[in-house]
Amino acid sequence: QQLRNEINQSTASTQEELEAYRIKFISRKSVLGELFNEMKNVAPEERKAYGQAVNEVKQLAEDKFRSLIDGLEDSKENTGSKAPIDLTLPPMVNLGTVHPLTIIHNRIVEIFQKIGFNVADGPEIEDDFHNFTALNFPENHPAREMQDTFFIESNPDIALRTHTSSVQIRIMENQKPPFRTLAPGRVYRNEAISARAHCFFHQVEGFFVDKNVGLVDLKQTLYYFAKELFGQDTKVRFRPSYFPFTEPSAEMDISCNICKGKGCNICKYSGWVEILGSGMIDPNVLENCGIDSEEYTGFAFGMGIERIAMLKFQVNDLRLYSENDVRFLNQFKNMS
Ligand code: PHE
Numbered sequence: 321q322q323l324r325n326e327i328n329q330s331t332a333s334t335q336e337e338l339e340a341y342r343i344k345f346i347s348r349k350s351v352l353g354e355l356f357n358e359m360k361n362v363a364p365e366e367r368k369a370y371g372q373a374v375n376e377v378k379q380l381a382e383d384k385f386r387s388l389i390d391g392l393e394d395s396k397e398n399t400g401s402k403a404p405i406d407l408t409l410p411p412m413v414n415l416g417t418v419h420p421l422t423i424i425h426n427r428i429v430e431i432f433q434k435i436g437f438n439v440a441d442g443p444e445i446e447d448d449f450h451n452f453t454a455l456n457f458p459e460n461h462p463a464r465e466m467q468d469t470f471f472i473e474s475n476p477d478i479a480l481r482t483h484t485s486s487v488q489i490r491i492m493e494n495q496k497p498p499f500r501t502l503a504p505g506r507v508y509r510n511e512a513i514s515a516r517a518h519c520f521f522h523q524v525e526g527f528f529v530d531k532n533v534g535l536v537d538l539k540q541t542l543y544y545f546a547k548e549l550f551g552q553d554t555k556v557r558f559r560p561s562y563f564p565f566t567e568p569s570a571e572m573d574i575s576c577n578i579c580k581g582k583g584c585n586i587c588k589y590s591g592w593v594e595i596l597g598s599g600m601i602d603p604n605v606l607e608n609c610g611i612d613s614e615e616y617t618g619f620a621f622g623m624g625i626e627r628i629a630m631l632k633f634q635v636n637d638l639r640l641y642s643e644n645d646v647r648f649l650n651q652f653k654n655m656s
Contacts, residue, residue, distance in 0.1 A: 323351065327381050332388040333395065341388060345381040352378050417649050418656045421522055421641055424629045425504055426656070428524050431548045435541070437502045437526060442487035444506055448477050450486040454493075454608040455565040470508050470519075480508035484525035485565060485622060488601075491527075492609035497616050498530035504625075515637040522625040527601065529611070529618030535568070538598060538619035546574050546595070549628070557592065566599025566620060578634060586631065593631060596623035 327345060332338040344350055355374045362370045429439060442450075452464055463469070463482065470480040487503035503525040511517045528537065539558065546556045555575035563569045573594050576587035583589040598621035603613035626638055633652070635641070640648050 323377055324380060327377070327384050330384060330388065332392055335392070338388055338392060342385065346385055350381075352381060417653050419641075419649065420629050420633055420635070420652050421625050423652060423655055424625050424632060425522070425524070427549060428545075428623075428625070428628075429502060429504065431545055432502050432526060435544065437500045437528075440487055440491050440501050440503045442481075442484070442490045442503060442505065444481055444508070446479055446481040446486050448479065450489045451479060451481050451483070454489040454605065455485055456602050456604045456608070457564045461564060468509055468511075470510050481505075482509055483507050483622060484523040485620070487525055488527050488565075488605070488620060489609060492529070492606070492611060497611060497618075498528075499618070500528050500530075502526050513639065515639065518626070518638050518642070520642075521638070523622050524625060525620070525622045527618055527620040529601065529606070529616055531616060533617045533619060535600060535619070538600065538621070541619075542572055542596070542598060542621060546572070550574055550577050550631070558598075561597060561599075563597060563599055565602050565605050566597075567602045569597065569599035572596050572598060572621075574631075577631060585636075586634075593627075595628060595631070596621050598622075 330341050330345075332341055345352060347353065352374065355377075359367065359371065359374075433439075448464075451469075452461070457464060469482050472478040484503050484505050484507060487501075487505070491499060491501055491503070505523065505525075506520055507523050508520045511519055513519060528541065543556055546554050554577065557573050558570040559573065561569045561571040571594050573592040575581060576584065576591050576593050578584050578586050579591070581591040583591065587593045598619065601618040601620050606613040606616060606618070626641060629635060629641070630638070
């Protein structure tokens with residue numbers, strides 16, 4: 321029995337320990353070998369029982385030996401000491417994804433950089449002059465009213481910018497024309513949050529000021545842009561519109577790329593979706609920035625990135641963009 325316990329409790333974590341076990345319990349010279357040799361000294365009537373008992377222990381020793389070999393091999397694999405490292409395995413960390421709004425932002429910037437636009441930045445906390453007054457908003461214009469704009473209560477001169485057109489003013493008042501500038505950024509409006517509206521969203525502003533810039537430049541630039549972003553077969557149309565800072569003004573629609581004219585919710589069964597506002601920069605705006613409007617003319621445009629991403633990726637609820645739900649975000653893996 322003592323021998324059985326000793327066998328059962330044996331361990332082997334190295335090749336040496338395994339060999340020591342083999343010599344002790346398995347080899348010819350092992351304790352078991354000796355017990356077999358004792359056989360001749362056992363009385364003949366007890367020999368059968370003795371032999372059976374020793375054989376049982378021998379069987380146990382051999383089974384244990386096999387399991388020790390297996391155990392040693394497993395642990396070798398686990399520590400990887402002998403197993404080669406597979407360099408082709410993908411990294412096991414869960415990488416993040418590029419946000420759909422960033423994907424669209426980058427695409428838009430890329431398209432305009434190809435035709436010579438640079439990128440500018442401006443503050444999100446603006447004063448009335450840059451967000452409204454310099455942009456030719458009349459004193460009592462409805463967009464200045466409290467329901468649209470987030471004002472600082474103690475100082476109504478300060479507000480969160482309602483559009484990126486404020487960056488036009490920031491750049492034009494500080495630098496000399498010509499300008500060919502893109503100004504992407506976040507804007508804020510005091511609106512109830514729903515699938516189609518949010519209190520903040522993102523715009524890309526663009527403006528082009530030089531000598532002899534005309535409506536044809538505006539149209540060709542925006543045709544080029546729409547076809548680059550939505551595909552060469554995209555149709556484009558301009559509708560007359562009104563903005564205080566452009567004259568004439570136009571909104572640009574593209575043919576609905578979701579239903580291809582068959583009618584859907586996004587284009588409200590019209591086949592067209594509005595993607596931006598634009599126009600020739602009002603001479604008053606240029607003068608407000610110290611630019612001679614007799615010498616220089618320009619065009620400007622502004623678009624909402626959320627809307628464009630909605631069209632590109634068929635997102636049906638604006639709120640998804642800011643909820644950080646990985647089930648939404650993971651769908652944009654491998655796009656950039
Ligand atoms: N700022 C306008 C808006 O937020 C868009 C626009 C920009 C229109 C530039 C004309 C020119 O709706």
